Amino acid sequence: MMQRARDLDAADPIAHFRDRFDLPEGVIYLDGNSLGALPKASRERLHKVIDAEWGEGLIRSWNELPGGGGDWIAMPQRVGAKIAPLVGAQAHEVIACDSVSVNLAKLIGAALSLNPGRKVVLSEPGNFPTDLYMIQGQPQVEQRLAERDKMIEALDESVALLLLTHVHYKTGEMFDMERLTKAAHDVGAIVLWDLSHSGGPVPVDLNGANADLAVGCGYKYLNGGPGAPAYAFVAERHHGDFTQPLTGWFGHAQPFTFSDEYEPAEGVKRLLAGTPPVLAMAALESGVELIAEIGMEALVAKSRALSEFFRECVADLDLDLVSPRDPAQRGSQLSFRHENAYALSQALIARGVIGDFRDPDILRLGFAPAYLRFVDIAEAARHLAQVLESGEWQRDEFATRAAVT
Ligand SMILES: Cc1ncc(COP(=O)(O)O)c(C=O)c1O
Structure with a gap:
């Protein structure tokens, strides 16, 4: 999957716009549907x-x-x-x-x-x-x-x-x-x-x-x-x-x-x-x-490609997709139902993959096409698989709810 992700990034006509954002090192940001990232131009x-x-x-x-x-x-x-x-x-x-x-x-x-x-x-x-x-x-x-x-x-x-x-x-x-x-x-x-x-x-x-x-x-x-x-x-x-x-x-x-x-x-x-x-x-x-x-046409095309790629990467995991399977019928996100969705979202955040949780049981991952790469998608899917397989989400520290989820 990682090689495929690299190929998709190499062919992405709007990949260079990522540099116009200030994104922290070591973070894969799948929450642009909640709070978008910081454009460098906004600071100036x-x-x-x-x-x-x-x-x-x-x-x-x-x-x-x-x-x-x-x-x-x-x-x-x-x-x-x-x-x-x-x-x-x-x-x-x-x-x-x-x-x-x-x-x-x-x-x-x-x-x-x-x-x-x-x-x-x-x-x-x-x-x-x-x-x-x-x-x-x-x-x-x-x-x-x-x-x-x-x-x-x-x-x-x-x-x-x-x-x-x-x-x-x-x-x-x-x-x-x-x-x-x-x-x-x-x-x-x-x-x-x-x-x-x-x-x-x-x-x-x-x-x-x-x-x-x-x-x-x-x-x-x-x-x-x-x-x-x-x-x-x-x-x-x-x-x-x-x-x-x-x-x-x-x-x-x-x-x-x-x-x-x-x-x-x-x-x-x-x-x-x-x-x-x-x-x-x-x-x-x-x-x-x-x-x-960046332009709407390119953003729409990339949004669909990113979420479809993520869906493919997690297809074998035990996850219940609640978003429509057809990318033309959904927004720029994928939501999964899981009884421990909050703990899963917290375990992912601890690994630097920031998505969010929506009460009572939804893990919500947003794909902002302006700054995400396909390698981020492959990496996020790999982390999600590891979190599920290892059971690390069961650690006590991931059970306490913060004021803002
Ligand atoms: C669909 C929808 N409507 C309204 C709002 C709230 O907007 P505001 O905080 O600007 O009132 C949100 C916030 O997430 C939203 O998702």
Whole structure:
């Protein structure tokens, strides 16, 4: 397998991009689906933002940066425009701001404003918790949950919004975005896609699927840094009509007139609530620029090749794959069910293979195509085989759960 891995690396057209990341020695990082790696350019960019833009420019940098370049005030739109082509959207349909959770609250409100008179929000049990919690936090909403194979049956004319996560965080299963969107539109429902595990390594065509609304994560495959701002999409056809509940001053048509009356800005700018976090936004921008430079086509192809290679390498092990076998039906991850999944993940981390655990019994391994090599995959598979065969995962030290898994 190792020779095959070397041959695959030698033939990989985007292998050289690994050098653009700062990765620690001796670590095989299979958790880019949780927190992406550090692009070298982000370190430089943050130093520049701190020293020149903040230190020297001070408040002037909101309008004009020392030495030129984009100002701070337009960062949410500028970064959103760079994310847009990665998810099949137009530049003016995406904005970078807040967390996925906060954007969900805004867009659930937007969907209700586009569909007055309806109050049901349909989702699936086991969706990422924040998606469900944000539905439950809306006082005027009635939550309805349906298993994924019954989703289309559960759609009827009481449904205001269908809210689904495109790639499931735990299993990696992918919804057919176009089919579900059409089914929802057939009953007059709006659709909101959570792209947190899609944007970056998975082909997404929001406008091709006629999607209405979407949110996505900045700190996973876009490598925007811990707690990076998220992004939100509103299809152009809704720009004139939607409202959202977090009517803060940055979403005002003219924030610096300091008017007493809220008047929404045009388009996705009305999704802004408060002052953008410039340092975090700068790190996200440099992460997004790198992903855009590598290009979606190559990233998608490599993501599938990496996960298929891992599947082949572990085919003989006693592991229960819960992700779809067809790489076109899953995200950039493989998840395995094992009753001691937590201890297995800890034993792997002790060997320098960082994946993660999802309660109650899933070992989740993510394959970020921007920086992983096929030799990493072969090595990780070898470690997993050894951990299972040796039984070393049974050591006491691997049983205690940390606060963040
Ligand atoms: C599918 C999905 N949605 C939402 C989130 C949470 O995003 P945030 O922490 O930005 O609110 C995550 C985080 O892992 C996620 O996987």
